[in-house]
Amino acid sequence: MMSRAAEITAIVVSFDSAAVLPACLAALAAEGVPAIVVDNASGDGSAEIAERAGATVLRNARNEGYGRGNNRGVRAATTPFVLIVNPDLEIAPGAVAALLAAAEAYPDAAALAPRIIEPSGRVFLQPRSLLSPPHLNLPGRMVLPEGDACLPFLSGACLLLRREVFLGLGGFDPAIFLFYEDDDLCRRLRDADHALVHVDAASARHGRGRSTAPSPQRRFTARWHLAWSEYHVRRAYGLPLPGLGPIATNLLKAAGYGLIAKRDKMMAHAGSAAGALAARRGQSALARQGLDTAPEQGGEAS
Template identity: 60%
Template sequence: MAETFAHGETLTAIVVSHDSAGVLGACLASLAAEGVPAIVVDNASLDASREVAEEAGARVIASPRNEGFGRAMNIGVQEAATPFVLLVNPDLTFEPGAVAALLAAARLYPDAGLLAPRLIEPDGRHFFAMRSSLSPFLHNVRGRKWTIEGDCCAPFLSGACLLAPRDLFLALGGFDADIFLFYEDDDLCARVAARGRALVHVDGAVARHLRGRSSSPRPGRTFKVRYHMAWSRLYVARKWGRRESPWPWIARSAVKLALAALVRNRKRMERHAGTLAGARDFLRGKRAIAREGLE
């Protein structure tokens, strides 16, 4: 079936799904419309994600456990056999011509290590990171707003959609396998830049990102999200020599958790309890993947 895809010899899309049936079909349909074959790595979904992927004609790698975003992406890239890989969130769709524009930019900027499209948020805003604490070589410490007109180098590219040379991605070791979720894209961008390769925003490639819709809501998911947000942020900061103590995270979340408990706001309790647990585990030296049973 690969020969039916216009970009099948050049590019493979890797999509990680986890309870993503509600959005995955649209994502895969937009990839097919762009002539891109897809590998879907399914992280032990409890919904119909695998069936949706198979019906869309994607190759499905069914993981018996939830490997997390970056680790699952690494599995998919290993299975690809094309010079480029397109790393895609399941809640993202491409506008016509977006993939062709990304590939054209990759040829135009051979020093690019990662390229990303113009990401349009649900409210119509354009996502563009004005600064990154992991990219001190780009001097925009206060995050001064830029008017984006055309392609440009960026301090950070969102992991919602990244085009990468497969050989470079593998040479870098892929996404950091110690990160279960969040900030794996910050870390990858920093390692690509450290190799002397550019992070390129491709203005003519447009994709729409639903943001936060990759997985359907389930009990306990808010706790897990907040846990990994805190742990991964502290881990990446330490990895790159930034001084960020877990103690302020612990103190703030403990106070907020107590206040939420006083008014019996269960949503806020779950959120702050997750942040507290993530920061506390980091302080204790516990790895996030150990919590997920992945060691």
């Protein structure tokens, strides 16, 4: 296949993603798409796997998080388009060509996404979002678009972006370590009068949640950031903050699961409560990760 190196660069942020990274990079290579892998200080050889696969590797000295990692990768790219790709996602044959064709057909679209297919075969589509207009957040079953469609939200698992637009808006919010980065980006793109397009002719298979091997501590951390980031974006857009009820519920559930030795669930609910409490106290997500005094990294590739 003809190389698309002059048009598009894939950005893959890895953190202990050795189990899924080879298939992700192989699918991109089959489409002629060069990849920049931003490795968030993995301990499982992810960076070395990416190098052997022919990717350009940017090594972070510590885990910078999803959005900050992608920001570094996009800044290092030089192509007009970048393709944000989760390491547990495999782009389908012909999908990149379909996305680029749609970008040419819809010049007002700054972000375009393929149909994302989960292991069960279900198409993941989430046009509703905390940051979508209320009239678009209607309850009920979501109907898959028949053909291309403008949506208020696109998943950051696989996202084609016009690089200059992305950088002009400041990239992903660097205050967020994990979660709601794509919601926030889509909201800012819409507010700047850019369209978000779901491209029916493009597809990708997504492992969803398999980018990093699970553990109770990682569940705690993920749920901590999920709760914290919700508070952060609510404050950013003037939305009402959650009450104390969910915190109390999560604490009770954590205690209950602890009593019956369900450690994974205990840690998940404890993380949700801790993240919400930290957000209410004004603690930053970056401070929790030891990144509060560290600017987003640039640096050399290997």
